Amino acid sequence: MIPRNCWYVAAMAHELLPGALFPRTLLDTPVLLFRRQDGSAAAIEDRCSHRRVALHLGRLVGDRVQCGYHGLEFDGSGACVRIPNQERIPPKACVRAFPLVERDGFLWIWMGDKALADASLVPDYAEICSNPAYVGRRSDALHVAAPYTYNLENVMDLSHVSYAHRQTVGTPLVAETRPETRIDGDTVVVRRAWDRIAAPPVFRRLFGWDEVKRTQTIHFWPGANIRLDITSEPVGNTDPAQVRRIRVVGPCTPQTRGSHFKFSTMYRDFGQDDEATTQQLADAFLVTLNEDKVLMEDQWRNACTDGPDAPMFDIAVDQAPLATRRILARLAQAEAQ
Amino acid sequence: MIPRNCWYVAAMAHELLPGALFPRTLLDTPVLLFRRQDGSAAAIEDRCSHRRVALHLGRLVGDRVQCGYHGLEFDGSGACVRIPNQERIPPKACVRAFPLVERDGFLWIWMGDKALADASLVPDYAEICSNPAYVGRRSDALHVAAPYTYNLENVMDLSHVSYAHRQTVGTPLVAETRPETRIDGDTVVVRRAWDRIAAPPVFRRLFGWDEVKRTQTIHFWPGANIRLDITSEPVGNTDPAQVRRIRVVGPCTPQTRGSHFKFSTMYRDFGQDDEATTQQLADAFLVTLNEDKVLMEDQWRNACTDGPDAPMFDIAVDQAPLATRRILARLAQAEAQ
Amino acid sequence: MIPRNCWYVAAMAHELLPGALFPRTLLDTPVLLFRRQDGSAAAIEDRCSHRRVALHLGRLVGDRVQCGYHGLEFDGSGACVRIPNQERIPPKACVRAFPLVERDGFLWIWMGDKALADASLVPDYAEICSNPAYVGRRSDALHVAAPYTYNLENVMDLSHVSYAHRQTVGTPLVAETRPETRIDGDTVVVRRAWDRIAAPPVFRRLFGWDEVKRTQTIHFWPGANIRLDITSEPVGNTDPAQVRRIRVVGPCTPQTRGSHFKFSTMYRDFGQDDEATTQQLADAFLVTLNEDKVLMEDQWRNACTDGPDAPMFDIAVDQAPLATRRILARLAQAEAQ
Structure with a gap:
């Protein structure tokens, strides 16, 4: 009985270092936080769509997270953008992504219905x-x-x-x-x-x-x-x-x-x-x-x-x-x- | 299938130091042992009646156990004798107490039907x-x-x-x-x-x-x-x-x-x-x-x-x-x- | 869903030292490995038939495993060969034994139907x-x-x-x-x-x-x-x-x-x-x-x-x-x- 359609703090902004893959379970969901090369933060599910290995065991290659097991790559929107040795990338290769807003030293995440994620509702400190x-x-x-x-x-x-x-x-x-x-x-x-x-x-x-x-x-x-x-x-x-x-x-x-x-x-x-x-x-x-x-x-x-x-x-x-x-x-x- | 209408050893008498709150689970029940200022030992349930925090996290104030969270106080009979900022103490504020006899260096406890607790049946060593x-x-x-x-x-x-x-x-x-x-x-x-x-x-x-x-x-x-x-x-x-x-x-x-x-x-x-x-x-x-x-x-x-x-x-x-x-x-x- | 009618490696041969009682759970079954005085290896269930204490807590007496609790003794075939202070040894005193073959530095065990254990099927390395x-x-x-x-x-x-x-x-x-x-x-x-x-x-x-x-x-x-x-x-x-x-x-x-x-x-x-x-x-x-x-x-x-x-x-x-x-x-x- 936890409301999901709210902004929650995923991490303090200073916890998420550039280049790092930062895993944290939030609302019973494994989340992976990372920063793109421009410094913007992203949050995707911390599970590879292939065999469900945690993506934080992989590495950040540019703005993509590369799975540490079989090399699948995902961007900050959750899209699978590469499967080694395979042309076609099926839609189910994608992973969930979560709206994320950095403000007041917090990284605010929306774990509920994406359609309702309104950045103007981010708690104001x-x-x-x-x-x-x-x-x-x-x-x-x-x-x-x-x-x-x-x-x-x-x-x-x-x-x-x-x-x-x-x-x-x-x-x-x-x-x-x-x-x-x-x-x-x-x-x-x-x-x-x-x-x-x-x-x-x-x-x-x-x-x-x-x-x-x-x-x-x-x-x-x-x-x-x-x-x-x-x-x-x-x-x-x-x-x-x-x-x-x-x-x-x-x-x-x-x-x-x-x-x-x-x-x-x-x-x-x-x-x-x-x-x-x-x-x-x-x-x-x-x-x-x-x-x-x-x-x-x-x-x-x-x-x-x-x-x-x-x-x-x-x-x-x-x-x-x-x-x-x-x-x-x-x-x-x-x-x- | 454990008989409850018997005297069991709750602790060696020397384990229970004056001033201490001594918790021990006995017959699947969390028990708190302590000594009153006259040295006599008491045993009550080790749960505050309010939010079920363990009473051993609180402190002994005179002959009363004060809960370490919100300050409710209980005496050795299990009676709730104080609720901060509140006049009326409802009956359900009490906690269970257990008959306790100190003899031969043992603290004997009765976890069953209180009406049957007969000190003359305490095992004789x-x-x-x-x-x-x-x-x-x-x-x-x-x-x-x-x-x-x-x-x-x-x-x-x-x-x-x-x-x-x-x-x-x-x-x-x-x-x-x-x-x-x-x-x-x-x-x-x-x-x-x-x-x-x-x-x-x-x-x-x-x-x-x-x-x-x-x-x-x-x-x-x-x-x-x-x-x-x-x-x-x-x-x-x-x-x-x-x-x-x-x-x-x-x-x-x-x-x-x-x-x-x-x-x-x-x-x-x-x-x-x-x-x-x-x-x-x-x-x-x-x-x-x-x-x-x-x-x-x-x-x-x-x-x-x-x-x-x-x-x-x-x-x-x-x-x-x-x-x-x-x-x-x-x-x-x-x-x- | 694990096939049992196969030879599996119970241990590297060098893991099983002479005189040792070597316990290892295999296919969800507690197994005790040991060597007889002639160096041949045996595998029996690692549970005494009496009170199910692990036999590896006992000791090796000649070619027999003696339970460390009440002294029952078992040979490498799983037969109970001694119960202290008791003449008759009932059939249910026996424990399971498992076919074991030492080859190429491995100890191969058969955990399935004994009638099908064929040493010629031992994997060949x-x-x-x-x-x-x-x-x-x-x-x-x-x-x-x-x-x-x-x-x-x-x-x-x-x-x-x-x-x-x-x-x-x-x-x-x-x-x-x-x-x-x-x-x-x-x-x-x-x-x-x-x-x-x-x-x-x-x-x-x-x-x-x-x-x-x-x-x-x-x-x-x-x-x-x-x-x-x-x-x-x-x-x-x-x-x-x-x-x-x-x-x-x-x-x-x-x-x-x-x-x-x-x-x-x-x-x-x-x-x-x-x-x-x-x-x-x-x-x-x-x-x-x-x-x-x-x-x-x-x-x-x-x-x-x-x-x-x-x-x-x-x-x-x-x-x-x-x-x-x-x-x-x-x-x-x-x-x-």
């Missing part, structure tokens, strides 16, 4: 990713052995930072504060704000702050897009110039029914050239990503072991996670009809 | 484990990837020491001696005795003995209790003070249908303060435990590969193992009705 | 393996996690050397040359010949040759026999003494439905005592074997993941591979009736 006011250290994909919905539920309920991320970004009051949740069509926005709250441990270490004025706003929109905006400022501050902003750009992409890739980068508008700040925040961010990974993978392993009838129940903070899941279920159902 | 006449180096649990019945069959037919344990405790004559087997209700006792038999290699090395007068008695009783009593003395000896006793306390517990934990400790009434003796016997004992583990795991792997219809046949020494299996089948069947 | 004109460094079995038919298809279409083995034995023109294919009953012969062709990289490195006159002939016959004959000589040569011959003896044996052992040895009639030549050719040969292993295992992994309905199509060079598969299917079907 330009205001953060292509904005010189913000700096961020681009991460690679993080693999998580749990459904991508677990990640969305994780992020849409940030009460968990009080328990899972006590060492880095969590403080007890977060979980104690009921968030304001707004569901508007296919988007969900969750917001918490405090005039005075204990500073997260990482801020305490960086700035020596004990308490801060703080807001925390999370946006979800389909396919699997997450944006997290955090403001911090001295208690009682009224000067906009003193507000420090952290913005997390966090789309994820299903790999299989039970695993996903998470593409999370933290941006900030302060201390841009300060390497110590960059390093401390990057380290803290990596710790939180891995703390979530451990929890989500345990949750999925237990779901697989215990079966679908094992009891669970919902709590108050599940409002936004449940809304997110309902949106995805509605989209998937609409596609199935 | 006090005469050995809590007897200053005997000394033993408490082992940790040994994990074996084979059904627990394989272990019971292994121990109930000690003819195998002549082949599997030739380097440590086995001599050829053991297998050649038909044992006396007594089946009495739910207990099975197997006995062999020799006025003169080659000393086991480990005794030869320890005492320089060539031959000994010897007895070997194994007791089985449900759930999965084993006691092995061995006497050794000089050939022709009539002085009780010269008899050296080894007693193995060896209960085991099913982990899953195809795996178990073995809690085997060897006690002796001689050379109590002699570290060299302790070490040599402990080493030899560990070797035999691992020799058995290899054989049992191979047997189970083959059973899984070859399927239930693969032929087997019984031999004379299988009398006690078969009796043991029949007792367990009868108990399991009685529970199923 | 004597002209190469037992011919002093040729020298070869006997390889051990190479395990490949793919069906044995993948290996036969690999070898029966050598166009793949142009792509898979570009660093060692492949040159582009091989794939561009349509082979002559002859199907005669149950045998398939594929031949390519060139008056002038770029020398394979390994020949270029060994002899400094740029171009050669060359032939390449592959023979297949059931069960799973492969012989590859290659001649190389200076362009325009007419002197038979200048022809250099390489002959690959390459039978393989199914381990399971999805894996096989490959027994490939390369022989040559030149530079017999030159260690550098031996080493360079052996290294190049090992590289090609592993390149093929990677491709075949990927192909099989994909077949398992993508399922039997995933599309494939045949190309011109598949003529010989398809003929080979048809022969095996016909033989397997005939056996099934």
